[in-house]
Amino acid sequence: MKAKIFRQPKLWRFLALLGALVMVATACGNDDGGDTQQPEATMSPTAGGEGEQPEMPAAGSEDEPAELTEVSLQLQWVPQSQFAGYFAARDLGFYEDVGLDVEIIDGGLDIVPATVLDSGGADFAISWVPRGLVPREEGLNITNIAQVFQRSGTLQVSFAEAGINEPADLAGKKVGNWGFGNEFELFAGLNSVGLDPKSDVTLVQQDFNMTALINGDIDAAQAMIYNEYAQVLETINPETGELFQPEDLRVIDWNEVGTAMLQDAIWADADRLESHAKYRDIAVRFVEASLRGWIHCRDNFQECVDIIMAASPLGGPGHQAWMMNEINALIWPSPGGVGIMDQALYDQTIEVATSQGVLASAPDAGAFRTDIAQEAVDNLRAAGHDVFGNNYARQDVQVTEGGQ
Known part of the structure; x- marks a missing residue:
């Protein structure tokens, strides 16, 4: 009932x-x-x-x-x-x-x-x-x-050779983000090191995947640690014929930067x-x-x-x-x-x-x-x-x- x-x-x-x-x-x-x-x-x-x-009937109850x-x-x-x-x-x-x-x-x-x-x-x-x-x-x-x-599960992910280890390293880079309100941890992180998102980086509208990063179209991509970050690791590195490894990547974690926002x-x-x-x-x-x-x-x-x-x-x-x-x-x-x-x-x-x-x-x-x-x-x-x-x-x- x-x-x-x-x-x-x-x-x-x-x-x-x-x-x-x-x-x-x-x-x-x-x-x-x-x-x-x-x-x-x-x-x-x-x-x-x-x-x-709520009161539940006892086992075997005829109620x-x-x-x-x-x-x-x-x-x-x-x-x-x-x-x-x-x-x-x-x-x-x-x-x-x-x-x-x-x-x-x-x-x-x-x-x-x-x-x-x-x-x-x-x-x-x-x-x-x-x-x-x-x-x-x-x-x-x-x-x-x-x-x-x-x-927060939001990251900014790049390949190690790009040399992006912290928000300040994003200066002058092509920085992917999804928009739709997902970009604010990134923007606050840039502001925290004196970078203006409108002029000190090149913002690129990113699809909800890591294709642009893997293809080299952007230097750093927005990613959820539980989704898009894994998509890179699940992809074959054409230079090695093996899956990409965590050491191939660099990650900016907004929890560590101090600009993370609460999620679910x-x-x-x-x-x-x-x-x-x-x-x-x-x-x-x-x-x-x-x-x-x-x-x-x-x-x-x-x-x-x-x-x-x-x-x-x-x-x-x-x-x-x-x-x-x-x-x-x-x-x-x-x-x-x-x-x-x-x-x-x-x-x-x-x-x-x-x-x-x-x-x-x-x-x-x-x-x-x-x-x-x-x-x-x-x-x-x-x-x-x-x-x-x-x-x-x-x-x-x-x-x-x-x-x-």
Whole structure:
């Protein structure tokens, strides 16, 4: 049995979204983000008071099975190891354990998770922090309820012979970047060493791959450590006939430079959190089961790779294994507990966002909240789960040609 979450109508936002979709064709993945119609306003019979877990019948009970509350999650991109924790929570029954039936909605280039969330097209969404804060500044009342990634995965990658070892070495170079708001860590990094992105480097619009770097069209390429960086290592070096090796490359890590911005987080509808206690209760349960999924992927690496492969991801099993390894390293260790916001890293993100004009001003205190994630973490700790991962170590992943 299933029950839908109560959704607060937001007619004006829905109409605005619909109008925008009619007038503008965007290209920024593969799905339309799912049904944005508002379901009937029914209260979830499984959602109790704030912080309560639904009562589940004891084994062998003749009572009717407890109803599951239908919940939808909008991804930022298509299925891949970046989202393995959510697929693990769904496929291994962690969501069901807390009374939820979760639909995971694919993202894509033309999907803005914040907009889908605010319009009522999804109950929760995964989005990088700046990509949630910008729509929020523009009027969408959403809030970050669990900061899953503790570190940025964005790099600037070059070949060793280019001699680019730090941001200052980018002066006079052809520097690739994707645009679409992905360039701000790079720009802040250039500014930090006195370089003007508009005049001291040659900016080149880069595709979401490493072809331009491999072909020598640019000197340094933007890359995610869990994706594009691996694409180079999965490519045959024509000079050696073997795969490129890490020592062939030089990497600028924005975490080390100090201009990194926080990325994947779980976002919720702030209006509903304030006006509907049942939605907040569901949010706690959703975050708890999701974080349990990430704990499982930390401790059961290959199983989570297999789960993602079954979800029809981009890339082969070798590439997804690399990605799973690096995604885990962005989450673990979590010094304050998985999903808990690191205030210093948040402040750094806001500093970069405001200095680069991503945000007009620092957001108010409602941009994120820690009570929901803290309650979820407390529940997980009480159940015996390691929510810190202090002993986490990367797996030894073998790079394969083409990620196969």
